[in-house]
Amino acid sequence: MNNKHEKHFYNVKYAKEYGVSEAILINYFQFWITKNRNNPKSNKDGKTWTYISRTDLAKVFEYFTVDQIKTIILNLIDKHVLIKGNYNLMKVDKTSWYAFEDEGKFIENTENPHWVDLPNGCSELPNPLGENPQCIGDNYPTLPVSKLLRKLLINLLVKIRK
Secondary structure, rough: OOOOOOOOOOHHHHHHHHHHHHHHHHHHHHHHHHHHOOOOOHHOEEEEEEEEOOOHHHOOOOOOOHHHHHOOOOOOOOOEEEEEEEOOOOOOOOEEEEEOOOOHHHHOOOOOHHHHOOOOOOEEEOOOOOOOOOOOOOOOOOOOOOOOHHHHHHHHHHHHOO
16 A cells, blocks of 8 residues: 555445545544644535545545546535535635535534544544554543544644645
8 A cells, every 4th residue: 555544434324425435535534624623724614524536535535536536526426425625825726615504513622622532441632544543441431532632633634745
């Protein structure tokens, strides 16, 4: 595997409702849209947006082809999960922007998002690629990731992504 990301995660509830492939991309968009909530450049028309090309998504999820990514995204748009926009400064830039049609349904309380409070006693880093999950053991309560630690982790993920 060329990609350094060996684990990807998804929400079983979304997999049952939308499909496993769709749930994988929902998790990806949850991470980036949550991260972009505090970025004024990502807030347009009352929505929080993230942008990425299908080609770049296929590089992150190398088990999907670009055509499969296109189909999955179209399914999410048809199922009213995602909306697609274009806020690029240059007309020739065709990079797509994505937001949740109902952000409140997919972006939970960001102070304690669902991915840090798991029933099995594990706290995962807020990372759609599921790197470095941290388990604290069965005899201890699940600890929420602090705001400072979350910010440090997100900054680290941005550096890794580049």
